[in-house]
Amino acid sequence: MMGRQVAQGALFYGFRLDDHVPSDHLLRRIDSVLDLGFVREALAASYSASGRPSIDPEMMLRMLLVGYLFGIRSERRLCEEVHLNLAYRWFCRLDLADRVPDHSTFSKNRHGRFRACDLHRLLFEQVVAQCAAAGLVAGHDVAVDASTILADASREKRLKGADAADKLRGRDTVSRPVAEYLAALDAALPPGPDEPAPVEPASISPTDPQAALTCKHGPARYAYAINPLLDLDTDCILDVEATPARFAAEVAATRTLVSRAGTRLGIAPASLSADKAYGSGPLLGWLIERNITPYIPVIDRGRQRDAFFTRDAFSYDREADTYRCPADKPLSYCGTNRASQVRVYRSRPGDCAACELKPQCTIGRKRGVTRLVSEDARDAVRALAGTDAYVQAHRRRKRIERVFGHLKRNLGLRTLKLRSLAGAAEEFTMAAAAYNLQLLARQAAPT
Template sequence: MYVKKDREPQKQIKFVSIEDLVPQEHILRDIDKAIDFSFIYDEVRGLYSEIEWGKPGIDPVSLFKIVFIQSLFGIRSMRQTIKEIEVNMAYRWFIGYDIGEPIPHFSTFGKNYSRRFKDTDVFQRIFEQILQEAVNCGFIDASAVFIDGTHIKASANKRKATEAVIEKQAKNYQKQLEEEIAKDRAEHGKKPLKSKDHDDDEPTPPAPEMKTIKQSKTDPESGVFHKGEHEKCFAYVANTACDRHNFVLDFELGAGNIHDSVMFDGLYKKVLSKFSEVNVVALDSGYKTPWIMKQIIDTQRIPAVPYKRPMTKDGFFKKYEYVYDEYHDCILCPNNQVLTYSTTNRDGYREYKSDPKLCKTCSMRSQCTESKSCQKVVLRHVWEPYMELAEDYRHTPEYRDIYKLRSETIERVFADAKEKHAMRYTQLRGLQKLKMQVTLTFACMNLKKLATWKRRKGMLRSFFSHLIQNIALSDSQFIIKRQKGAMQFA
């Protein structure tokens, strides 16, 4: 037999505090104890006026905690976040607001961003402060770093686009590659390469290369992203590095049409500047390029990369079937014929060519080349030894096992960011605004893990120890100051 619920008690007035309405095991309690948010006051110093004008501003800690709530719980917009805070006692408690206290308008953060926080590194400093707390607690294990990229759908209609001609960005390593090419050509008795646009020997700066791209009318800073089974769309790409314990160490953000390997340099330098103990760098096949392998090995680190399938037509010999003879500097084809060195091209590849007379009568020519001149050309990069060394590391059990951890580390970070923290798409437009969103998202993910680990290890500050630190005595009253208000005893 059921009992009809009496709703009259809902109209009764009770004396309760907001402290009693928040469950003791709530994640926000752990987060509030895990880190002292007063560091935010130092980070925003100088961004607020020292003179009081009109209505007092909102406490910066409360303002940022509102944004933390949005990122922590994956709420889709600031408008919806304010609605949730109005009815959620745990959210109110976390930002320091009482039961009946009015919550700031949803446009407050947007106005503060455009007036105070825009063009500042305050979000990055908050991210680094949380990460440093994890380092101080010994939670970071950066002996192996996992790097990968993920796309974030832009707030832009893919049908509203136009073609734009832009300057092609030069490779970060272009100067170093040109020096290597000149050195290699000199060793083979070849003349230096001339400028692309000039036939004379006078050193003149080359004209910048141009390319045509599809540019969004809504968000011009985004780029067209199309990879595998993903739908073609305007997006941004976040190249991210994490440690063995899934703490996000840093990231680089760019347009969706920028390849992951292009963004690797900046991210790798930032990670090494913070964590010199990095020993192994685990990467996906998209990063397996001669320059990236050279960069990692030259910095005394070890790349953990997968097997990369040769991009060869079906029915033809694979590239690894053409053996390089280092002593004689030549290539041996599957039919044991010699391909001799011809030249080193502008892209840094040595060209080894066969004898057309021998290829013309070769029984394996249909599996080797379709060239009308009956000549096979095999390319070998000047930095190919780094690729071969990376391939040797791939067969080492220790580094092979580290690479397998990608599914439990960086891929898990992206899955959580998109499914639990609303990073699958963005409602913001422009690279700078999106960088603010991604920075806060990764900061909150680190903060959540930091609080969880501190609870497991018994490192959270207890409520009473926190009270003792804030006791103040006066002649007429004994006041115990609490973080949220004060309890007074006459």
């Protein structure tokens, strides 16, 4: 006889959430390694000792982790999923009868208590410390790269960079991202004597002014860049930094990542691998000064000159600090351009006037050649190219692309839901923490 399921409400139920979460479920494995004991101590100053108890901040942080682990980008939908999913409820320490917080609670705490103590950064560093304790941090060979994440800003609405700040200040009311942008402008320090002046963007989004307009992947879009520092031996993300999607900002983030890894984790890598975008002389010199071998292709524009001898046709005499032209005439040092960080060498007019090779060299009275202040570092890195260590590092560096693929495909980090550089930093830090937690849970899983 065909059966029929009839729903009959019972007066009492014997039900335990723990019995309904499989032993091999991702959240159960992560819960076994997750330590959020720091949360209450970090937020203690933000709560009163009396009054009505608030929503548990540790529970909110667990809910946010669920969102990043399972690619639930909307916090409104996250609350619905936690309400319905038994495993999510179990991980967030919510019983069947407990109410799930309203989605607006996250926004209020994000821009208040959480951001005031940089809770998301504390979580990430706690997870990295646990990875180090589990042997997932070697810290010997690292890699850095940047990947573009679209901002929540329309490319159709733009302000010219030259007068954008004045127009934004002239508004009666400004949004939080605009206020943060203006505050960053006011707090910015002028460049030092040896630092180039910052390049002013051609256009700025009135919705999210700190995002950068980029054409890296098709039509121009406003975006940020996620910059992770990856341990090539374990695939653990040692640190992460958010920047506008500009090459200059991404390269500058490398110094921040390496310095912070040394200060907070005690990591002094032996080598750093990256693509050619990071092959600028100042960065290579900075790495070599810290005894970090840069396995990075050198940016070389020495041959970008038509019709005349290029710079590689001139030989450099290190002891005499002079160049020798193809006719074996000297080009002497004339001074250093601090803005562009180049040393200038020029020939004598008399040598050029009587030279048979002048039509192939210059149309002026004398020929000049420039040498970067960091050229010695560039030469040292050029000598590494083609070695077995360089080839192996270049191959291993591509492991970071798998990390980007996992963050975007599995964790849903394709478009940002938060605005401003602080919002991008929060999302990138939480996504990196979720990635490392999965790595840690996989390491702790029984075989």
